[in-house]
Amino acid sequence: MTFSTLPARSLLLPLLAALTLAGCVTAPVGDLPTAPPTPIRFKESPQRWTIATPAESRDRGTWWKAFADPVLDGLVERASLQNTRIGEAAAQLAQARALLRSTDADRLPQIGLSAGATRQAGANTASGSQPATLTQAGATLSYEVDLFGRLARASDAAALDAQAREALLQSTRLMVQAEVARTYLALRAADSERALMRQTVQAYRDTLHLTERRYQAGDVAELDVARVTTELAATESQGLALDRRRATLEHALAVLLGEAASGFALPAAEWSTALPAIPPGVPGTVLARRPDVSAAQSALMAAQARVGIARAAWFPNLSLTAAGGYASPELGDLFKWSARAWSVNALLALPLFDGGRREAGVQGAQARLDEALAAYRGQVLNAFRDVEDQLASLRWLQEQAQAQDQAVASAARATVLSDSRYRNGMVSQLELLDARRSELQNRREALQVKSAQYQATVDLIRALGGGWDSVPSTSGQAPSASPRRLATG
Numbered sequence: 001m002t003f004s005t006l007p008a009r010s011l012l013l014p015l016l017a018a019l020t021l022a023g024c025v026t027a028p029v030g031d032l033p034t035a036p037p038t039p040i041r042f043k044e045s046p047q048r049w050t051i052a053t054p055a056e057s058r059d060r061g062t063w064w065k066a067f068a069d070p071v072l073d074g075l076v077e078r079a080s081l082q083n084t085r086i087g088e089a090a091a092q093l094a095q096a097r098a099l100l101r102s103t104d105a106d107r108l109p110q111i112g113l114s115a116g117a118t119r120q121a122g123a124n125t126a127s128g129s130q131p132a133t134l135t136q137a138g139a140t141l142s143y144e145v146d147l148f149g150r151l152a153r154a155s156d157a158a159a160l161d162a163q164a165r166e167a168l169l170q171s172t173r174l175m176v177q178a179e180v181a182r183t184y185l186a187l188r189a190a191d192s193e194r195a196l197m198r199q200t201v202q203a204y205r206d207t208l209h210l211t212e213r214r215y216q217a218g219d220v221a222e223l224d225v226a227r228v229t230t231e232l233a234a235t236e237s238q239g240l241a242l243d244r245r246r247a248t249l250e251h252a253l254a255v256l257l258g259e260a261a262s263g264f265a266l267p268a269a270e271w272s273t274a275l276p277a278i279p280p281g282v283p284g285t286v287l288a289r290r291p292d293v294s295a296a297q298s299a300l301m302a303a304q305a306r307v308g309i310a311r312a313a314w315f316p317n318l319s320l321t322a323a324g325g326y327a328s329p330e331l332g333d334l335f336k337w338s339a340r341a342w343s344v345n346a347l348l349a350l351p352l353f354d355g356g357r358r359e360a361g362v363q364g365a366q367a368r369l370d371e372a373l374a375a376y377r378g379q380v381l382n383a384f385r386d387v388e389d390q391l392a393s394l395r396w397l398q399e400q401a402q403a404q405d406q407a408v409a410s411a412a413r414a415t416v417l418s419d420s421r422y423r424n425g426m427v428s429q430l431e432l433l434d435a436r437r438s439e440l441q442n443r444r445e446a447l448q449v450k451s452a453q454y455q456a457t458v459d460l461i462r463a464l465g466g467g468w469d470s471v472p473s474t475s476g477q478a479p480s481a482s483p484r485r486l487a488t489g
Contacts, residue, residue, distance in 0.1 A: 138325015
């Protein structure tokens with residue numbers, strides 16, 4: 001509609017000026033405190049940092065394929081589709097995106113249609129005190145002028161919340177994939193240990209048969225039979241404990257896959273999974289690649305934006321509303337030109353006294369910002385610690401594995417010599433049983449060290465934020481540990 005009267009133009013001129021200035025004025029926001037200093041390199045790795053950009057939305061890669069195990073590949077893919085924690089994180093991301101769309105809608109004009117009929121009586125009706133019906137139809141337009149950036153910052157905060165949820169979804173997916181790999185590798189280690197126990201049980205049975213024959217021939221005492229029987233029963237008991245552990249691991253794996261434990265089974269198989277080597281230089285991108293660090297960073301920036309929202313409450317709010325349509329006491333005359341009606345309103349509101357509500361809002365937003373900063377600093381420190389822990393574990397486990405291999409070889413040789421000497425009557429049964437017990441213990445410890453190497457490798461990959469197929473190759477300066485700062489208007 002058009003306005004030809006001077007009062008209407010005079011009313012709109014200040015409103016147009018307010019709209020022009022709206023995008024240029026924002027509430028001030030303070031600077032963020034400094035984040036933890038970034039070290040030049042990891043203590044457990046000689047490689048320097050590599051330059052990398054934030055990568056909260058980057059695909060983590062199919063890192064589990066480096067283990068070259070088709071069974072593991074299938075399990076991880078099933079978990080990625082069916083795991084309940086991943087589904088929960090995906091739903092939370094959808095909620096955050098819906099809230100972002102709702103927040104963005106507050107910055108746009110709101111348009112609506114209305115129609116109604118009112119039955120009333122009184123001095124303001126055409127028929128005096130007689131009841132009359134007033135029929136109305138029209139359209140409404142409302143718009144809040146974002147003079148001080150309150151709505152813009154609310155939209156920025158909602159967008160950062162959505163980014164944090166996206167990073168948390170990536171973190172949850174990476175965590176589930178790592179848990180599947182850890183559980184599967186622990187199950188295969190249990191299979192290997194169970195096979196070792198079965199071999200040892202069979203060896204004890206052979207020894208028991210030999211000892212019983214010698215006892216019947218009068219060559220040994222009944223005490224020798226009792227000793228071998230004790231070792232056989234104790235070893236069988238340890239094997240049953242491993243069976244129980246394997247069943248528990250299988251049930252845990254079923255839950256990770258989003259399946260009922262009662263209907264899931266993974267047959268025992270030989271442990272043929274490869275042990276991948278982590279390429280040099282990968283740890284340098286840990287801050288950029290870890291999704292939990294990116295989520296903490298986005299949450300920190302959202303808290304900073306909400307400080308600006310709270311401070312904007314001290315400034316006036318300007319709302320524009322317009323309505324136009326028709327109103328008539330007769331339904332047949334409703335859409336005649338003479339029944340037209342319109343109105344334009346501008347409301348500038350500023351609370352003068354609120355009992356300290358706005359100040360409390362600013363203090364609360366600042367406290368939440370401090371909380372988010374502390375959480376971000378803690379996440380950064382944990383990222384460094386996680387990588388250092390796994391790098392140290394892999395280094396010491398490699399040396400431990402070499403020493404344990406020597407112990408296994410020596411124990412196996414001692415068992416062969418003791419068995420030969422026992423069969424020839426040169427040593428007592430105690431020496432043979434002690435040798436076999438030592439060999440079994442060292443072989444089990446070797447398997448446990450091997451399992452720890454696989455577990456530490458998976459943990460290191462998770463600490464690095466996933467696969468390394470897309471890691472930048474440029475090296476030199478260290479990436480900043482300080483969070484990105486939200487731009488002000």
